[in-house]
Amino acid sequence: MTRKVFVSGASGALGGRIAGHLLDADVAVVAGARRLERIEPLRVRGAEARRFDYDDPTLMRIAFEGCDTAILIPTFAPVVDRVRQHFDALTAAREASVRKVVFASFLPATPESHFTVSPFMLFAEATVRQSGMAWAILRDGLYLDPLADWVPEIVSMGRIPYPAGEGRVAYVTRDDLAEAIAQAALSDAANGRLYRLTGPKAQGFVEIAGIISDVTGKPVLYDPMSEQDFARLCEEPEAPDYLPTALASLYRAVAAGEFDLVTDDIETLTGRAPEDVESYLKRKYG
């Protein structure tokens, strides 16, 4: 059967990459975004571009029309708004006769998590399982790309300031996540399965600081800030109010070991091992 796969958040860094992998595999892609101009590059590559807004149930139903699979990538909205967005998206998908839903969740989607957004992930995963559609859930590990983008500033500060204690993280690139999520959308063997998508090594920040020093030739130490100072550092005028404290809680989750996990789920889905921190940083800065 020819598949038509809907990708939400296609204007974003993860969704755009997922759509790219699907197009590489000659799959019919419907790319969804609030502003079509942001997905013009995907349209040029052959995707159908449709307007999609998690806050507009009617628009979502129209966007899902004719798609057998829908990949749902959550927004950055506060938890309660995300719950409504996700519930409405599943309702719209069912109404549009979507057969399979693929949800990009997050590794600390557990009741015990210190991350303040995890209750949304728990709700979202539970409703995906109960949706009546076929499903696959991908709990994404922590993105490596934003840390890598931050390296010039880390080098100028001479420190990694994350309030992460002795916690270790198996960082993973968006590229590896996107390819695995695209494969989970295409594979019937992924139906009814939950994957934990991690990088190949769990590393503490002393070790990561050492890698940054080696790659850039500049001295960098792990010198954690307090959670309060880190939350202040994360304040940005256009970011949602909840974000600074949510980010601080994310590093509390790191400190508690919630990202200290290595699986081979990416290799299971893509057939190749994910890239590690050193290799990625060398490609970017070496």
Ligand SMILES: NC(=O)c1ccc[n+]([C@@H]2O[C@H](COP(=O)([O-])OP(=O)(O)OC[C@H]3O[C@@H](n4cnc5c(N)ncnc54)[C@H](OP(=O)(O)O)[C@@H]3O)[C@@H](O)[C@H]2O)c1
């Ligand atoms: N694993 C991790 O380490 C990690 C880190 C950060 C975030 N995340 C999660 O992963 C998601 C994707 O990450 P990313 O790197 O691709 O983020 P990103 O580049 O900022 O993309 C976010 C996407 O969400 C879309 N969006 C926002 N509000 C929307 C709405 N109301 N309706 C429809 N689409 C909406 C944006 O579309 P517009 O172009 O319309 O704005 C954009 O495409 C994030 O939204 C977040 O939930 C994961």
